Amino acid sequence: MFNEKEKASYRWQDVYxxxxxxxxxxxxxxxxxxxxxxxxxxxxxxEVTTLLEAKLGSERCTKHIKP
Numbered sequence: 001m002f003n004e005k006e007k008a009s010y011r012w013q014d015v016y017x018x019x020x021x022x023x024x025x026x027x028x029x030x031x032x033x034x035x036x037x038x039x040x041x042x043x044x045x046x047e048v049t050t051l052l053e054a055k056l057g058s059e060r061c062t063k064h065i066k067p
Contacts, residue, residue: 012055020049020063027052 016028025048028034039045053061 015056015060018052018056018061020061022064025049025052 010029014029016030018028019026023039025037025039025042025045026034027037037048042048
């Protein structure tokens with residue numbers, strides 16, 4: 001993950017959980033810290049969903065809506 005001021009990298013095994021909501025994906029690094037990935041800024045939401053499910057496994061992914 002990076003922006004104009006910072007750059008950070010994380011290992012997949014360290015990601016806590018991914019929650020798929022109607023408008024966004026919440027990618028939690030810990031129980032209290034998450035990245036918000038709004039669907040409207042993702043080039044291909046289905047590819048992102050597939051990648052997260054493959055890397056995290058179904059036990060660390062919760063879908064509140066169908067992606």
